[in-house]
Amino acid sequence: MPTLEVVTLLATESLTKTYGGRVTALTDLTVSVEPGIIGLVGANGAGKSTLIKILLGLLAPTSGRVSVLGLDPTVDPAAVRARVGYMPEHDALPPDLSAAELVTHLGRMSGLPRTVARERASEALRHVGLHEERHRAVGGYSTGMKQRVKLAQALVHDPDLLLLDEPTNGLDPAGRDAMLALIHRIGTEFGISVLVCSHLLGEVERICDTLVAIDGGRLLRADRVAAMTSATDVLAVEVSEGTEDLAARLAGIGLPVSREGRLLLVPLADDATYDQIIGAVAELDLPLHRLDQRRHRVAELFATREPSHV
């Protein structure tokens, strides 16, 4: 019987990184993820950038093992970097070059022949939504355009994996949405795996297949987003009075109800749940204030996990 083999995109094993023997950036991090769009979330200083730099072979781990696309960046960083595109968090663009010149040059630095580099640079810039502007000096670009240039240079050599460090930094809400949509397109239509680093969970959970959460250099949780959010849709019911009665009534008809302040939360099994609740409210003749479906944000899943590592 053939077994379904799942390719591992990234894997770390007891990965630890301390700076100068005192500051610990990563502690005993063991995680393994499959290709797709991966969100790496954690507060500022949680160790996200350190992890990315270890994956690129720019930093050597203090201990533990790491593999990227089946390669070991501590042994053969050049081979890893040839197949990876990196978008740094901070400003990285010389102001007096045009986007087309810069991306072409960096394409050649990745080993693309001259004409190929030029073609792929304008293609990459087109894919990120820069057209005529690409021949203007980068110094005059908006933050959003600069972020797009940084993304284009990571894409120019057709990597198998993109490492994006806070790609929505400094963008306004519309710019954030556009950037996230672009990343989602790269991960799905282009067939390139993406690791998106962000301190904003709500942002990346929308586009990711997999979430890896780290805090203080430790792994909080890593799982498929589907596995985290399935069976977590709940109905929130609020009545102006008689909350206790309704809770008892719902429990009586077999619904696992829970209290959250003035709200009653009922897991949504299927559409019949709505009818059951409305039926109960009607029977008790209570003034229904609101009844809406609430999608459990992944943040709540992490929040409930956090106290467990006290």
Next chain:
Amino acid sequence: MSEPTGVIHDIGYQRYTGPRLGRRYVFGALYVHGLRTAFGLGRSAKAKIFPWLVMGIVLVVAAGLTAVRTQTGQVVMTYAQFADAMSWLVIFFVAVVGPELVSRDLLSGVLPLYFSRPLPRGDYALAKLGALGTALWLLLGAPQLVMFLGAAFTTKDGLPGVWTELGDLLPGLLYAALWAVVFASVGLLIASFTGKRAFAAGGIVAVFLMTAPIVGILSIMPSRTVNELAMLGSPTALIHAVGQYTLGDLLVPGGQAEDQIGGFGPVYVAAAVLLVAGCVALLLLRYRKVATR
């Protein structure tokens, strides 16, 4: 579902399956890019002004010397002496171009984009060093070539005269290479420490000019040995001393070379080698650390 023909449509993302060239190609591309940057090629018109002004001056001087020689038959300057005479321009050229090559990259934060690619860090530094060295060599070598062509076409001794002339030119070009190597390695090392181009330029000018008085002081000390070793005091004088030792008459006509450096010629050669090796080692060390966090 078939696409309609004759319509421009988005062909979507194309994967790349063609060749990915190796380390030597990338090094070469970065070196050529640096050399073009040194002369402002592929950059704004403003960036071209300074390098070509300097290049223009040295070429005009060379043309002038050639004209004097063909008219009066008097050799005002040998090929090797030409480099010494242009030392001020060389210092300013390094002070402007060195920071242009490395400080700009430090300030703009573009280094992570280089170092996240297969190119090793040392290759980045060495390609920039090679570009600056080549630019300096061209700056001092091109005018010598002008002088040579002028002399070769006007020589009255026929082909043997051309050969004699060539025999003078080649040591001159080698001496220019010594200038290029020393100035490039010292200048680029200083420039690599700051992203501010003005600071880098100031630092380079300071190191090359402020060290000159040291040589002056040492050369009037009441000790012959100290006098003869005085030219270790500054990079410019060091180059000159090595030139005196190796080129002799071509640099200091009249056999006065011995008077200035005594028997310390090998010491000067060793010092020059150590200076260049030390600067290159520090430069590589600098680039192992820079932009890692």
